[in-house]
Amino acid sequence: MSASPFRAARLAALRDEIARIETAGRAAEGAVLPFGIAEVDARLAGGGLALAALHEAAAAGPSPTDDAAVTLFLARLAARAAMMRVGGQVLWAQTRRDLFAPGLAQAGLGPERLLHAECRNDEEVLAVLEEGARHGSLAAIIGEAGRVTMPAARRLQLAAEEGGTSVLLLRRWKKLGADPLALPSAAVTRWRLAAAPSAPPPYGIDPLQGMGRARWRVMLVRQRGGPPHEWLLEAPDAEARLNLAPGSGDRPDQAGRAHRIAA
Template identity: 45%
Template sequence: MNETAVSPTIAELRARIQCLEGRPLRKDEVLSFGVAEMDSKLPGGGLAMGALHEVAGGGADAIHGAAAALFAAGIVARTKGDVLWCLARPDLFAPALTQAGLHHDRVIYVEADREEDVLANFEEGLRFGGVGGVVAELVRLPMTASRRLQLAAEASGTIGIALRRWRRPTEAADFGQPTAATTRWRISVLPSEALPVPGIGRARWLAELIRARAGEAAEFEIGACDATGCISFSPVSADRPDQAGRSRSAG
């Protein structure tokens, strides 16, 4: 059969077979956000699929942590196949993931008693391939462990997200330590979108791209993930106070 005449259905079946066999994806395959202002700041126009990425909340509290989790959920929601979610604390709220586009019937929860086991499950899931993505909730991410995770992701072509969660505020300082992650994100909660009538508008976040390999740091004000895992974009306000309460227009 002429390759150019292959139907979309056949192409999708071939992609699924390739995924199940654990064969690596193309090195240049990326998952775009669908927002030009963000994708243009990322090498290749999106998040590298066969790579490790880090996501953390802008603060050590539960509110910012939840925003980071939903940001991660929206990313893997836009992949194909099941998603492994590795965790040590059984406090993940599945209906919230569904609102961010990650339906419960796609998620395989892998619970462990120790963080070391979460790391081991994370690496095993990435090496296996055959899934849409792997998310792991971690307090610490040592450089050696992150290198192993990055290599596992590269070998299988599976996207991995290290979701940094802390039990106490002092542990948040570990996020400043270097890792082998391809990108590093910090997600902070902003006031919701204003509505013309009384009510609660769409949640909004400040997404800070702290590190991007072969790219530059940037920040974006975005609307939270919708039911398809997609975000919306809005320009950064020049007079919006930063997290320390200072105005951006101040010297």
């Protein structure tokens, strides 16, 4: 017995409603996440980070200060992605318990937005990232891993495209001399961060009374569809905003050297 026209129309409407629920909040194809800093966004292909894509970042060296810089950098990107969605959530997958909640909150990633997955090894981290990205309900996913093979990176990129989710991969230093960005990757962008000297205190303020705002040397060592670049940015302020350090500009020559080393 064939379905009546009314019933067929009703079923089609229900299917459309289910599809809208399943894809609610997913990034549209070609959508980007701007930094909100004109000098940075102007250098990024598309005017920002591709939302439905894999992006990688690593500390410039194994020092704790560089490690903190790249961690807070990715936390800020994930927070911005979450703010673009109503009730946006971020999943953070890692093998060690070293996230500092007050620091993440200053980057805009408060506990109300953060889900945590504790994994036994890098393989589990990558599996969690892939599954979470394909689901499509999260604003962004951050995973910490050391060695990541090209096939694994390709699977993450495909999962990000399929689920419309930003996948941010924090490439950890496992041992001295083992550069986490030494091998090629399928990531759309690759970043390297280093801590830089803080801003000097305002005139008339005793330097011993407090440090200036923290600064990072942010190197875009590779991007699909554009050249590498480098900026000196100020770390998140009380309102979780990144800023270009006064008088810094971007430094394409230095970024190009980092690109040749790490791409």
